[in-house]
Amino acid sequence: MSAKLDDDTGTSQTVRVQLKLRELIVGGELKAGSRIAELTLVDLLGASRTPIRMALVRLQEEGLLEALPNGGFAVKDFSEADIHDAIEVRGTLEGLAARLAAERGVTSVLLAEARDCIARIDELLAQPELSEDSFNGYVEQNGRFHDLLSEMAGSDLVARQLERAKTLPFASPNGFVLARSTGPDARDTLVVAQAQHRAVLDAIVQREGARAESLMREHARIAHQNLREALQSHQSLQRLPGASLIRRRATR
Known part of the structure; x- marks a missing residue:
């Protein structure tokens, strides 16, 4: 080609x-x-x-x-420590975005879009097992939720830094979601992530900045868990965009 x-x-x-x-x-x-x-x-x-x-x-x-x-x-190339740090940076910035959204307030239009996004994910996770189509739908809506969070912060500076932090394939919100799509507990992990989506949005609506920030930083920790499990599974690693860039070595 x-x-x-x-x-x-x-x-x-x-x-x-x-x-x-x-x-x-x-x-x-x-x-x-x-x-x-x-x-x-x-x-x-x-x-x-x-x-x-x-x-x-x-x-x-x-x-x-x-x-x-x-x-x-x-x-x-990237060591496991590099990837861990990249996820931490993204989680920290998303926590900041969530706090700013709660403190500054969010328009009704953005809130409606975020609620629609969560409702669509609920529909996708309603089935006991995920199909390829429903999983792909989750990836799309998950990316949409994180993009909306960036917009809700109301800061062009934070949005730019977040976009830059997400450019590395493994630091994006969907980076390790793709790697976990074949595991037996794939749906369970997404259900936990969805509960965190809902909790973060609730904290933003209630104008609870510290809670929103803490929840969003905790949300990024799912990526750390997915990283550890993906690196232990050759099959999972093959589904990870950018897997060939990972240099395996002891964490510093």
Whole structure:
């Protein structure tokens, strides 16, 4: 399959190159440690060197690439400790977003959207076992809930930092959800996460900032549990986006 980018006048070439490169890295086509040459990408993606160079810098800022001493970039790998820290950063920022939402108040429109999101997840989890379709639906609505939380904070600064924190595949709200989809207790984990969604939203509505922050930080700990279990299961790890970037070593 060709990796060349289709023309799209509505999207800048730099952004399209960035998205495609991220896809190649997370999908494992560009391996951890491999050097990325601009000229190779010109042929691979059918783009000029300027947007490619800019896209590489942006992916370095995201943390997926690292600059080499003699120039150029290489695909970065991640230790288990790195992933743990990335999840902690995301949980801390989401806790802040929840507290700000509670303290500042949320519009009725956003609250209605969040309640709709929770209702849709309830419907998906109503069955005793999850189908592939219902699981995919959960992933979609879970991502939507976390996006709404960011919006409810009412802070462009917090939203930008949260978006950056979620760019690493394993730090996103759905990163390790995907890895746990085949386990016998997959639904049970999602039920617990859903209860936390509901509790966080209730704390925001009740204007209980400290409680909302604490609940959201606790919610991120599910990802830590999923990380530990995914690393113990080859089958689960294969379902994790970016699994090829994980470097197994003792936690520092």
